[in-house]
Amino acid sequence: METLLQRFLSAIVATEKYFAHAKNLIDVRVDSSQISNDRKGCETTIPKRKDTEMIINGAVGVVTGAASGIGRALSEELAKRGAKALALVDHSEAVSGIADEVNAKVGAKVATGYSGDVTDAGFRGKLFAELHERHGMVNICVPAAGVTRDGLAVKVDKETDKVMVYPQELFRKVMEVNLVAPVYWAMEMVAGIAEERRRKGLKRWDPAEPLQGAVIFIGSVSSLGNKGQIAYAATKAGLEGAAATLMMEAIYHGVRCGIIHPGYTDTPMVRALGEDYIRDRIIPLTQLRRLIKPEEIADAICFMIQNAAVSGSLWADAGFHPNA
Numbered sequence: 001m002e003t004l005l006q007r008f009l010s011a012i013v014a015t016e017k018y019f020a021h022a023k024n025l026i027d028v029r030v031d032s033s034q035i036s037n038d039r040k041g042c043e044t045t046i047p048k049r050k051d052t053e054m055i056i057n058g059a060v061g062v063v064t065g066a067a068s069g070i071g072r073a074l075s076e077e078l079a080k081r082g083a084k085a086l087a088l089v090d091h092s093e094a095v096s097g098i099a100d101e102v103n104a105k106v107g108a109k110v111a112t113g114y115s116g117d118v119t120d121a122g123f124r125g126k127l128f129a130e131l132h133e134r135h136g137m138v139n140i141c142v143p144a145a146g147v148t149r150d151g152l153a154v155k156v157d158k159e160t161d162k163v164m165v166y167p168q169e170l171f172r173k174v175m176e177v178n179l180v181a182p183v184y185w186a187m188e189m190v191a192g193i194a195e196e197r198r199r200k201g202l203k204r205w206d207p208a209e210p211l212q213g214a215v216i217f218i219g220s221v222s223s224l225g226n227k228g229q230i231a232y233a234a235t236k237a238g239l240e241g242a243a244a245t246l247m248m249e250a251i252y253h254g255v256r257c258g259i260i261h262p263g264y265t266d267t268p269m270v271r272a273l274g275e276d277y278i279r280d281r282i283i284p285l286t287q288l289r290r291l292i293k294p295e296e297i298a299d300a301i302c303f304m305i306q307n308a309a310v311s312g313s314l315w316a317d318a319g320f321h322p323n324a
């Protein structure tokens, strides 16, 4: 039979084990030494470094579509997580002001706004060259700029009985912005990393090295098909194929690649659908009965960047289950 003394001793051992475990948890969560001095007291959430992670802290990133919605929220989140330099790209002039806001929030000059068209290859090339010269290798690319140009694939005018096909020019325009541009922005970053590695005499990335970079494409729940979005849905499904291919190729240079498929997110792109449409045709089809916050998508993208075990696609859709 257990004596009183034995019980007392095992209680002490159990208590010690509990405190050792609790200390470990605290050690993982609080690591203020990771926060650089010039940012103390500002909005930073820099996590403890693990060897297997792609590190946002100290990274150089490019975010397109950064003047609005998801791209804007992501820029802020990357800055809070300690990115060294961020290029915020958008054809809206407002992007410079957004960069200033991001810098004010983190108390450091991290973000710079670049106003231009993502479909312009010259603009893209110059921007990467400038970033490389000023900050070194770019290692995060999230090409988030996108457009919708909704319309039925084949539409019958009830008044005139005229049948109309979705305009080909419009289809091509959506393809250029939503599919061709993101893939080329991503490849530009991978090419920069490949060149830098060649210069250093490095060939195939070795798992003993740190990961070199990450690309996250922005797909959509519409990639599974969505009435009225023939062009948009095709581009987002196309990104799935591009991501899967780049994922296989870019790891040669130490770059991971993934795609996130957001559901309806509360951004100007979705607000443009109108309050009635959102209330009647979107919210009831979501399990959460609400739009997703841009910050939630930004957080999910950062998770994909940081957690090296994550590959392929992530659905961040608020449980969106539309009827056929």
Ligand SMILES: NC(=O)c1ccc[n+]([C@@H]2O[C@H](COP(=O)([O-])OP(=O)(O)OC[C@H]3O[C@@H](n4cnc5c(N)ncnc54)[C@H](O)[C@@H]3O)[C@@H](O)[C@H]2O)c1
Binding pocket: 064, 065, 066, 067, 068, 069, 070, 071, 089, 090, 091, 092, 116, 117, 118, 119, 144, 145, 146, 147, 177, 218, 219, 220, 221, 261, 262, 263, 264, 265, 266, 267, 268, 269, 270
């Ligand atoms: N909001 C959603 O519900 C949702 C859902 C799934 C996927 N997405 C995708 O997320 C991304 C961001 O969407 P958002 O909702 O934040 O949209 P948004 O309209 O708020 O922002 C898109 C930004 O892209 C910029 N842009 C568009 N064309 C450009 C071009 N040619 N050159 C430079 N900049 C350009 C716009 O100026 C704008 O600032 C898009 O790729 C979109 O398809 C959005």
